[in-house]
Amino acid sequence: MTKERVPRMDKSTIPQLKNLFVRILPMLWKIAPGLFTVSIFIHLLQAAIPSLQLYLTQQLIDGVVSMINNEPGSWNHAVYIVGLQGAALALDNGLRTCGTYVMAATKQKANYELNRIVIDKCSKLPLVYFDQPQYYDQLQRVSKGVEYRGISILEYLFQLLQSVFTIAGFLVILANLHYTLAVGMVLLVIPILLINIKIGKQKYRQMVEQTEKSRKVDYLSELLKEREAAKEMRVFELFPFMKMRWRKLYWDNAGEQIALERRSLLKQFGAELISGIVTLCITFYLLLLTYRGQLTLGSFAALNQALATTRHQLIIAVVNMSRIHEELLFMNEWFAFLSMPEKSDSALSETTGETREEGIQVRNLTFAYPGHSEPVLKNVSFDVKPKQKVAIVGSNGAGKSTLIKCIMALYEPQQGHVSIDGERADKDGARYNKFSVVFQDFVRFQFSVQHSIGFGNLDRLEDRAWAEVAAAKAGASEFIDRMPRKFDTLLGPMFDEGHELSYGQWQKVALGRAFFKDAEFIVLDEPTSALDPIAEAQLFEQFAKLTEGKTTFMVSHRLGSCRFADHILVLKDGRLIEQGTHNELLALNGEYAEMYTTQSQWYETPN
Ligand SMILES: Nc1ncnc2c1ncn2[C@@H]1O[C@H](COP(=O)(O)OP(=O)(O)OP(=O)(O)O)[C@@H](O)[C@H]1O
Structure with a gap:
């Protein structure tokens, strides 16, 4: 019974980071290959600019010294260098602007694609997943992450690429003076890298641990703001x-996050302070060389700038590396979510191997919701002949809705099976197309009347005549x-010019949607619970006609309506516990007879 539980994330399910990298990069590349290439090109060009600027600074300072010494041609040379500096600045600005635009365009594309992949995945997951908190935890992490994560990797990666090239140029300049300078600079940032990687892991762990609480925060925040709860929140004075x-929950999470942030910043500050002090020592060494006449003024300025920029760029590179991590x-x-099994093995397409029977055969059906040891359906078996009208009755929680979901293959039983015309459930839920349904908790689509009804069959979505017929059958025409x-009226209060309906009217629209689909089987789970007595009576009186030629299942607490069932x-x-016709079950004088008698007493006139 644990087979259909949402897989939990633990350390063993975290693949090697390099494997993740190998999966993510081609995926991002596929989303926008053109923009990806342009981005790389822009970042490489940008990476060359600091070295160029450094060279120009050295030239300019030495030029200015020549000017002060009145060397011939020094003025023209200095003006030429200033011109080049202007050009480098303009190029840098231009590249940055282009880079920002290209990144914005790439982000939109990637955001759309990553969301689309998640939406596609959600549509393929077994319905039982939607009943489990672990699913919502995982979905929350994926949905919140998807907008930033994949695409941030790209951004950080490009920045890292740029830093690496810039640093390479600068390290060559430093190594020219003495190779220990270059090696020292690299070694200096290693503690910063390690600290940042550790912080990244702590943040990730914190996010995983806080997911459930942050979903509770979201839920409570919705309750405090949304329309559904607004009435009861006021009348029962629940706001405080x-x-x-x-x-409380908000600050539980926020407090932990702030504490982690504080610890992280302190560690980063310490590591950066040490690297800053060592850099200062190197600057002092350069000063000494200049004082001894071993360096020109231009070279000192250039090396000093190289030192500061290298340190700055190394820190950026390290931060980007840890961010990527x-x-x-x-x-x-995200990958764990995508790898969730879409159907368990038991759902694989298979025929019973028996001779092709007509109608529906339910055999020894046993079903438990994931995480619950007690089955909700226990060894249920029955046959339904083609075109039969079947009523399912029983007290609250007896398992009626669960049974119809198993029949429709929305849930897969742990034992037994349901076959339709001798065939068991299909791998891709191909059984759905045989069914039309009104669920107890039907959807109130905030679309036009035409579409709300037309969603019953997308192939005929705009077919007005057919929608009118379906609405008439459902008693919604009036x-x-x-x-x-x-039929062009927008339904619901969510959007401008929307027209809110009463709950009973919404139910009639849902019924219209069910009738709009010309399916072989119709399933109605308490379809008249919100209808007025006249509308309900009309529906049941015409029931045989409305569902003519179709096999119908109807869950109902109004036992009077069961008289219409075969x-x-x-x-x-x-x-x-019992099955038969209305009269047979009354004659049996068992559970059904007792429920019927109890209910009918309400309608008898007292003497
Ligand atoms: N998603 C779920 N996860 C876990 N248990 C569930 C879930 N849905 C229903 N149940 C449990 O399964 C049992 C049967 O529920 P079901 O909705 O099938 O009953 P029902 O006969 O249709 O009830 P009602 O007449 O109140 O609609 C109940 O005890 C309920 O608590």
Whole structure:
């Protein structure tokens, strides 16, 4: 029963960082190869500019010294160098502007692609995942991360590339004086790199540990702001309580983050301070050489600048390296999400191997929700003949909705099977196209009436005549005709000019959607729970006609409506305890008869 649980992330599931790198780079490259190439080109050019500027500075200072010494031609030479400096500055500005634009365009493309991949994945995951908190934890990490992570790696990588080239140029200049200068500069930043990598790991661990709490923070924040809860929040005066909870959880997480940030900054400050002191010692050494006449003024200025820039660029490179490392850890969540199994082995397409039977056969069906040891359906078996109208009844929590989800292959049973015309569930949920459905918690699509009904069959989405027929079957025509733009009226309060419906009217739209799809099987899970008595009576009276030629399952607590059914299944605590027609079950004088008698007493006139 653990097979369909959302896989948890642990250390063993974190692949080698270099493997992640090998997976991410080609993926990002594929998203925008042109922009990727231009970016690399721009960053390489930008990397050459600091060395060029350094050379020009040295030339200029030595030129100025020549001017002071009144050497011939020194003025022209200095003006020429200043001109070159201007050109280098303009080139640097131009490249930076282009780079920013190219990066913005790449980000949009990558953001879209990474989100699209997550959306595609969500649509393929088994429905049971959506019932588990681990799924939402993982989704939260992926959704929040996706907008920054993959693309940040790209940005940091390009910056790193640029720094590495800039540093290489500067190290050559330093090594020309003495190779220990170059080696020393590199060694100096290694502690900073190690500290940053450690901080990255701590941040990642903190993010994973805080996910559930931060989802609670989001949930409470939604409760405090959204429309659904606004009424009860006011009437029950829940704001102070919810706000207090929200504040506590918010600061629990935020406090830990601030503490980690403080510790991290202190460590980084310490490491950078040491490297700064050593750099100062080297500057002092250069000063000494200049004092002894072993360096020209221009060379001193150039080397001094090289030293400062090398240190600065090395720190940037190190920070980028550790950021890349951190981003890779986060991207690992993304890959873990993408590698979630889309269907368990039990769902693989197979036929029963039996002779092709007609109708639906449910055999020894046992189903438990992931993480629950007690099955919700226990060894349920029954047959449904083609075109039969089946009612499923039972008390709250008996397993009625779960049963219909298993029949539709939305859930896969741990034992037993459901076959339709001799075939078991298909790997890609190909069974769905045979079903039309109104769920208990149907979706209130904030689209036009035409589309809300037309979503029943996308191939006929704009077919007005067909939508009118479906709306009439669902008893929705009357209120649609009264709306300002009839079938073109936008439904719901979320968008401008939206028209809110009553819950019963929404249910009629959902029914219309079910009728719009011309499916072989119709499943109605308490389809009249919000309908008024007249609308409900009309629906049941016409039920046979509305569902003519189709096999129908209807879950209902109104046992009076079951008289219209050809076959009734009575569930209790996940077991099928009775089945038969209305009259057969009354004659049996068991659970069904008791429920029916209890309910009908309400409608009898007292003597
Ligand atoms: N997503 C879920 N995860 C875990 N348990 C669930 C889930 N959905 C339902 N259950 C449990 O399964 C049992 C059967 O639920 P189900 O919704 O199938 O009952 P039902 O007969 O349709 O009830 P009702 O008449 O109230 O709609 C209940 O005990 C419920 O707590």
